[in-house]
């Protein structure tokens with residue numbers, strides 16, 4: 001009998017903690033976003049002579065892209081694509097999930113996974129909308145690698161949701177709301193994502209895809225770098241080390257659930273030019289090494305303000321419950337220009353403006369365009385908009401995007417329509433996600449039809 005299940009995982013914005021999050025000594029503030037990556041998985045058992053798996057991954061939104069893999073222990077769990085096509089994010093995910101679960105006695109060996117990604121992950125130019133009563137997706141004429149990204153972490157979402165979908169074939173009772181399974185999904189997804197990227201980043205994107213909005217402290221990179229290379233000759237060794245890494249190892253990380261305070265929302269503006277994170281990180285690392293110990297003082301100053309933001313979010317949320325009247329005045333102040341009358345809001349703004357000032361200093365000294373002049377101007381203009389409290393360049397910064405924190409009642413579209421100053425920004429239809437990885441109803445992906 002054919003089993004069908006569906007899952008989805010959110011995108012991310014790193015609001016506080018860019019660069020510092022690469023070091024396990026600092027914590028960061030990651031907001032999970034309502035743009036989600038989805039996987040619908042169906043599986044069945046077909047008769048074979050060996051324990052070979054057939055895994056078909058379809059991403060029909062992108063020029064009907066699909067990858068058809070055969071995977072077996074004999075091939076070292078290295079997937080072989082029928083036509084030699086490659087997608088490292090899919091391949092490393094298949095390898096790790098299969099290697100982790102391969103001692104399970106019986107499992108479905110014919111697996112089909114359909115991937116869907118919400119509109120905000122990619123430029124929607126020249127796309128066709130296909131929808132049903134429940135979902136709506138953009139379909140492109142180009143292959144996945146040729147459609148411009150917006151930087152919401154499509155590969156992290158893909159790897160996390162694919163890890164979950166594949167794991168559900170081996171673990172029929174997989175429950176994504178259970179922390180035991182979340183840990184397995186998170187660990188396998190972090191490992192696969194790092195291997196596919198060819199580097200060990202901080203992993204905040206995979207953590208948000210799994211756990212939702214979080215205060216995040218990264219795992220030590222050695223947890224992943226100590227894994228042997230997966231090859232035909234060391235299948236057993238890889239399996240044992242992988243099992244130990246996922247099941248026994250202390251990842252020494254933090255992913256505590258958090259939220260923007262009640263009555264506030266995150267606004268994301270896509271600036272449509274793009275930056276290269278790897279180059280920015282290299283420049284910042286060089287600047288840091290060349291300027292010690294002052295660079296440490298600068299990072300510590302950013303960190304103090306990051307922590308302040310995390311604490312203020314918690315404080316404001318408590319205040320909304322403890323003193324609703326004061327809190328409603330505080331929210332109103334965002335619309336009547338009196339935010340400085342509320343010390344929590346004043347401190348919030350000061351923390352962000354100090355971080356921005358410090359990022360501008362690093363920009364000047366390192367040559368890494370974290371907050372380039374054009375973004376400074378844009379953010380300063382945004383802060384004049386009715387309802388907007390503050391703003392920042394998220395993640396690595398650069399020319400990609402801006403994030404604003406504003407009253408829930410802010411109508412950014414109307415406030416900026418037709419204004420030359422905001423001509424280069426497209427406001428993304430996004431809000432904070434309600435949760436990390438979640439189970440979806442597979443019926444909700446059926447009968448998608450053209451609607452534009």
Ligand SMILES: Nc1ncnc2c1ncn2[C@@H]1O[C@H](COP(=O)(O)OP(=O)(O)OP(=O)(O)O)[C@@H](O)[C@H]1O
Pocket residue numbers: 059087088089115116117144145149150151152153154155156158205277
């Ligand atoms: N819907 C999808 N279907 C298949 N593969 C996908 C899909 N979305 C992303 N990918 C894979 O992820 C790759 C993009 O990953 P990359 O890490 O470069 O971008 P990103 O995660 O969106 O960016 P950022 O980390 O800056 O937010 C694509 O080239 C493709 O291999």
Ligand SMILES: C[C@@](O)(CCOP(=O)(O)O)CC(=O)O
Pocket residue numbers: 013014017018019020021022151201202203204277281394395396397
């Ligand atoms: C610079 C860095 O700290 C953040 C990159 O964030 P983003 O990809 O720009 O959202 C790198 C990382 O954390 O892996």
